[in-house]
Amino acid sequence: MKLQRVAAVARKEFIHVFRDPRSLGMGIAIPMLLLFLFGYALTLDVDRVPLMVWDQSATPESRDFISRFAGSRYFTLAGRVGTYREIEIAIDRRDVLMALVIPTDFARKLRTGAQAPVQLILDGSDSNTATIALGYAEAATSAWSRDVILEQSRRFGPVPAAGIVDVRPRVWFNTDMVSRNYIFPGLIAVIMMVIAALLTSLTVAREWETGTMEQLITTPLRGAELIAGKLIPYFAIGILDLVLSVLVGDFFFDIPLRGSLWLLFAMSLIFLTCALAFGLLISIVTKNQRLASQIAMVTTMLPAFLLSGFIFPIENMPPPIQAVTHIITARYFVTILRDIYLKGVGLGVLAPEAAFLAVFGVVVLALAVKKFRKKVE
Amino acid sequence: MDAITTDNLTKRFGNLTAVDGLTLSVAPGELFGLVGSDGAGKTTTMRMLTGIMDPTEGSARVMGRHTVREAEPLKEEIGYMSQRFGLYPDLTVLENLHFYADIYGLPRRGRDEKIGLLLSFSNLTPFGKRLAGNLSGGMKQKLGLACALIHTPKVLFLDEPTNGVDPVSRRDFWRILYQLLREGVTVFVATAYLDEADRCNRVGLIHRGKLLACDTPDNLRGLMDGTILEVRTPDPRRAALLLRERLEGESVGIFGDRLHVVTRDAEETGRAIKAIMEGAGVTVQSIRPVEPSLEDVLVSVLSGEATR
Numbered sequence A: 001m002k003l004q005r006v007a008a009v010a011r012k013e014f015i016h017v018f019r020d021p022r023s024l025g026m027g028i029a030i031p032m033l034l035l036f037l038f039g040y041a042l043t044l045d046v047d048r049v050p051l052m053v054w055d056q057s058a059t060p061e062s063r064d065f066i067s068r069f070a071g072s073r074y075f076t077l078a079g080r081v082g083t084y085r086e087i088e089i090a091i092d093r094r095d096v097l098m099a100l101v102i103p104t105d106f107a108r109k110l111r112t113g114a115q116a117p118v119q120l121i122l123d124g125s126d127s128n129t130a131t132i133a134l135g136y137a138e139a140a141t142s143a144w145s146r147d148v149i150l151e152q153s154r155r156f157g158p159v160p161a162a163g164i165v166d167v168r169p170r171v172w173f174n175t176d177m178v179s180r181n182y183i184f185p186g187l188i189a190v191i192m193m194v195i196a197a198l199l200t201s202l203t204v205a206r207e208w209e210t211g212t213m214e215q216l217i218t219t220p221l222r223g224a225e226l227i228a229g230k231l232i233p234y235f236a237i238g239i240l241d242l243v244l245s246v247l248v249g250d251f252f253f254d255i256p257l258r259g260s261l262w263l264l265f266a267m268s269l270i271f272l273t274c275a276l277a278f279g280l281l282i283s284i285v286t287k288n289q290r291l292a293s294q295i296a297m298v299t300t301m302l303p304a305f306l307l308s309g310f311i312f313p314i315e316n317m318p319p320p321i322q323a324v325t326h327i328i329t330a331r332y333f334v335t336i337l338r339d340i341y342l343k344g345v346g347l348g349v350l351a352p353e354a355a356f357l358a359v360f361g362v363v364v365l366a367l368a369v370k371k372f373r374k375k376v377e
Numbered sequence B: 001m002d003a004i005t006t007d008n009l010t011k012r013f014g015n016l017t018a019v020d021g022l023t024l025s026v027a028p029g030e031l032f033g034l035v036g037s038d039g040a041g042k043t044t045t046m047r048m049l050t051g052i053m054d055p056t057e058g059s060a061r062v063m064g065r066h067t068v069r070e071a072e073p074l075k076e077e078i079g080y081m082s083q084r085f086g087l088y089p090d091l092t093v094l095e096n097l098h099f100y101a102d103i104y105g106l107p108r109r110g111r112d113e114k115i116g117l118l119l120s121f122s123n124l125t126p127f128g129k130r131l132a133g134n135l136s137g138g139m140k141q142k143l144g145l146a147c148a149l150i151h152t153p154k155v156l157f158l159d160e161p162t163n164g165v166d167p168v169s170r171r172d173f174w175r176i177l178y179q180l181l182r183e184g185v186t187v188f189v190a191t192a193y194l195d196e197a198d199r200c201n202r203v204g205l206i207h208r209g210k211l212l213a214c215d216t217p218d219n220l221r222g223l224m225d226g227t228i229l230e231v232r233t234p235d236p237r238r239a240a241l242l243l244r245e246r247l248e249g250e251s252v253g254i255f256g257d258r259l260h261v262v263t264r265d266a267e268e269t270g271r272a273i274k275a276i277m278e279g280a281g282v283t284v285q286s287i288r289p290v291e292p293s294l295e296d297v298l299v300s301v302l303s304g305e306a307t308r
Helices: A003-019 A021-041 A060-070 A084-092 A106-111 A127-156 A179-210 A212-216 A223-251 A261-286 A289-306 A319-325 A329-343 A347-371 B042-049 B071-077 B093-103 B111-121 B137-149 B167-182 B217-221 B236-246 B266-279 B294-307
Strands: A049-055 A075-080 A098-102 A119-122 B004-013 B016-026 B031-035 B057-062 B078-081 B155-159 B186-191 B202-207 B210-215 B227-232 B251-255 B258-263 B286-290
Touching: A003 A021, A003 A223, A003 B093, A021 A179, A021 A223, A049 A060, A049 A084, A049 A127, A060 A075, A060 A098, A060 A106, A060 A127, A084 A098, A098 A127, A119 A127, A179 A212, A179 A223, A179 A261, A179 A289, A179 A329, A223 A261, A223 A347, A261 A289, A261 A329, A261 A347, A289 A329, A329 A347, B004 B042, B016 B042, B016 B057, B016 B202, B016 B210, B031 B042, B042 B057, B042 B155, B042 B186, B071 B078, B078 B137, B093 B111, B093 B137, B111 B137, B137 B155, B137 B167, B167 B186, B202 B217, B202 B294, B210 B217, B210 B294, B217 B294, B227 B236, B227 B266, B236 B251, B236 B258, B236 B266, B251 B294, B258 B266, B258 B294, B266 B286
Parallel strands: A049 A075, A049 A098, B031 B186, B031 B202, B078 B155, B155 B186
Antiparallel strands: A098 A119, B004 B016, B004 B057, B202 B210, B227 B258, B227 B286, B251 B258
């Protein structure tokens, strides 16, 4: 490997990138756009569930029960109605997600110590949101019931012999359980994977298509020198994207970074090598820009979104698909970034992931060098 | 030692034989022209000689280096200009030159002088900062040549270098080639232009992958059977149709505004032509024997090949 030749290729690639607004846009503007778009739009949190109430009881007890919902940040009271028909219309129009029906005998039953059933109607068409909303409703109900029991036992007699189990949850790491904190680190991984592979997938193919490669392969330039030189500018773009992403996370989305920034960068370098080398390998094998970018899209974008655990938890996938996720590089980087961002763990914990990425990177690079032939077919 | 030798060099793509048993040699310092029409196998030959395509059969050596086994050391010694413009259109003239200087490992010292020399040599000095993509066709070819010469190669391969280049730039280009010959560089040029072939020391005529003849332009002219009669007439197209129909066994070709008729007996045929054309009412301005051009030779050799 001659450094002079690697530097020459790198310099020329930098010029290509800087003189082509499209590739500069693809390398920097698109990642930032995705980051903001997903950062703002993609939230799995369910709060302020619109709730409709039909209070048939109209007693101090029922009002107190309703206020428990209305006063919570998880619900907003969207209105009061007097018929099932109105509830149906409101749910059809998506004005509300949930309706609470309190029967006439609610207060009477409570006062006699009997079970007081209430009805909860849910729009199950978005099952995920409905499940979460149901959980909130159950929690609110049981908390209110407990208060009622304690109140009554204090008023009417001795405190019950058996205590009531009282769970005091304490959330570690993502203390506020904001889903954005969880999504954002994964988002960085997905964006870097897609952009890195997509950018490099074009570079070698473009030279074959425009005819500059035929000139280049009659020179003493070696395959490894060409590959190293072509990686350098895209490495720089990848690092720039990473710095911008970390800054955006800090300033716009208040994503806490608990772990070491240096570890984050070191891991990103390993991952970038994998992603860039993978794109380059595609470019070398296909020799065709359109085919290369399509293959890069399908083999990086889809797995990075669907199989990396970025949105859909890997634990919930069927076992064969779980097995497949083990060869998805983005999976490891999503885990690494989340652990560094949210848990602040060190290299000791992340060593297996880092080792896998390093091995993958070396293998792909070696393949790229081997597959690059200085011959016209 | 010869600069280039090929032995039964053959390249097949499936059923198509692009180059068929090519055997030739080029002496050091020679200007060799490989002449043939499009699809004759010129580019394939070039690619095999420069080590970027492996032959199906046979072998070739350039400066003593085997083009397959020693392809990499070979590349240090040669310069190549592909038929398609092979430089970066989004890099300036100087950036392209510096890029290739780095690739060939030219030391910093003396590099600016070398680049300055190449630029002035190819009249590109005022365009150093222009993007290569914005150069005219002729300037692009001269820049390609300059890049191929940056490392002072011993053998230069040029694949149709003046294709689509205006006449003035073409003359410039050949002036540069002669200059290189004086410096002892071996030049192997593929061309479809026969007037350019006439400027070479030796010419190989290639057709459908086969080398039909290989000699100096003068000796190639000697290959002609018979003499050429040049017929001038205001209506060469009609005259050609007429003569092709009536003259038995002679080949008639149109060369611009005149006809070339190849014949063994100039006097007899001359009289016959006059009689035929006047009989049909076509004016004859003149009929005279002329020196055969390479084009006549190619037409004659090819028609011989076709009837054989």
